[in-house]
Amino acid sequence: GQQVMQIPQYQHVQEGEDFTTYCNSSTTLSNIQWYKQRPGGHPVFLIQLVKSGEVKKQKRLTFQFGEAKKNSSLHITATQTTDVGTYFCAADNFNKFYFGSGTKLNVKP
Amino acid sequence: AAGVIQSPRHLIKEKRETATLKCYPIPRHDTVYWYQQGPGQDPQFLISFYEKMQSDKGSIPDRFSAQQFSDYHSELNMSSLELGDSALYFCASSLGLGAGANVLTFGAGSRLTVL
Numbered sequence: 001g002q003q004v005m006q007i008p009q010y011q012h013v014q015e016g017e018d019f020t021t022y023c024n025s026s027t028t029l030s031n032i033q034w035y036k037q038r039p040g041g042h043p044v045f046l047i048q049l050v051k052s053g054e055v056k057k058q059k060r061l062t063f064q065f066g067e068a069k070k071n072s073s074l075h076i077t078a079t080q081t082t083d084v085g086t087y088f089c090a091a092d093n094f095n096k097f098y099f100g101s102g103t104k105l106n107v108k109p
Numbered sequence: 110a111a112g113v114i115q116s117p118r119h120l121i122k123e124k125r126e127t128a129t130l131k132c133y134p135i136p137r138h139d140t141v142y143w144y145q146q147g148p149g150q151d152p153q154f155l156i157s158f159y160e161k162m163q164s165d166k167g168s169i170p171d172r173f174s175a176q177q178f179s180d181y182h183s184e185l186n187m188s189s190l191e192l193g194d195s196a197l198y199f200c201a202s203s204l205g206l207g208a209g210a211n212v213l214t215f216g217a218g219s220r221l222t223v224l
Contacts (some may be wrong), residue, residue: 033212035213041217042199042212042216042217043152043199043201043215044215045212045213045214048209050209056137063128063135088151088152090213092211092219096154096165096167097142097154097211097213098154099144099151099152099153099154100151101150101151102151102200
């Protein structure tokens with residue numbers, strides 16, 4: 001079945017440092033989505049990547065979709081305490097979404 | 110803007126009891142997904158509906174059933190509850206299927222505690 005691996009599981013950074021989480025799928029995906037879940041909250045949609053090799057930016061966040069459409073990354077430049085939360089990739093395998101295990105980001109002020 | 114509404118927000122049940130969770134999607138969203146999230150875990154896909162028909166099935170136990178009604182709201186019925194069913198249950202809705210339309214908007218979740 002579909003497997004989505006996400007690393008690292010946890011990341012503790014000092015405010016101002018960069019952060020990257022990686023998502024790898026065992027199969028080729030139609031598209032991939034990224035979500036952020038704040039502590040005690042629900043997942044909130046960040047972005048969707050559809051095309052092979054696609055790169056999208058949202059302010060300090062950069063999202064990439066691999067050429068083979070099997071992996072993706074989220075990079076945050078100069079983290080802030082508001083970035084705290086768990087970041088999930090969600091692999092869309094024809095409308096059945098498989099969430100990665102998430103990367104829990106903690107930012108120390 | 111209207112969001113996905115889930116009820117109840119909290120539910121406490123005894124083992125072997127039955128529970129029903131309700132989800133009201135965003136207006137005009139015809140697709141509903143149910144997820145189960147245990148403590149410190151990622152959301153696990155249970156089941157989804159598109160236009161009132163089941164569109165996909167994930168790791169939903171046989172003790173659970175769900176349906177989407179004519180007004181597009183959905184209910185998740187859980188019977189013979191076990192301790193391991195204690196989790197946060199999220200409902201999400203989307204505008205439809207396919208890239209672009211299938212962005213998930215999550216409700217706040219229903220926290221089920223089985224004692």
